[in-house]
Amino acid sequence: MRHAADTLESARLFVRRFTPEDLDFLAVLLGSPEVTRFLGGVKDRAAAESTLRVRALEYYDQHPGLGMWATVERATGRTVGFHVLNHIWGEPDIQVGYALAAEAWGRGYATEMSVRLLHYGFEELGLPQIVAITNLDHTASQHVLLKAGLVRRGERTFTHPALAGQGPMAWFEADRATWRAPGAIVTAS
DSSP, X not given: OOSTTOXXXXXXXXXXXXXXXXXXXXXXHHTOHHHHTTTTSOOOHHHHHHHIIIIIIHHHHHSTTOEEEEEEETTXXXXXXXXXXXXXXXXXXXXXXXXXXXXXXXXXXXXXXXXXXHHIIIIISOOSEEEEEEETTOHHHXXXXXXXXXXXXXXXXXXXXXXXXXXXXXXXXXXXXXXXXXXXXXXXX
């Protein structure tokens, strides 16, 4: 994932870099009350454009190998959401995370690509630790993170404006030395 043509694949998905042409998709995704319920709420098109620019397009060059990537079904080529392996807003910690369109929920996609990104982060980037955060009420996401092999380590609050209003967040960790990919989810590309 060192240049725009790079992708990571899992059994049913791949992630690719976002491009400016993905703004319409991201605006719809981040404009969905259902999708953003636990992501700080609905974002208008201008906020989606800022997210695309700051957290994806500019971030790729600032932090090679890390980013926010479009999640795509391999069988259909349909973009179904995004996955991240990037810094938590305003923090030094590298997080794994995701947001999927509601029609992609319940298929195991969040877990599948999260496991692939954990494998990539530990094995290819050599990161010593990867963390995750989720809203305390978002039990489905907490379950995904546990299935992906992260361990719940309490709660944290954050001061960055993008997160501060959400209150305490569930905190998860995985360490390179002890993390093991569950089952046969990982497919190297």
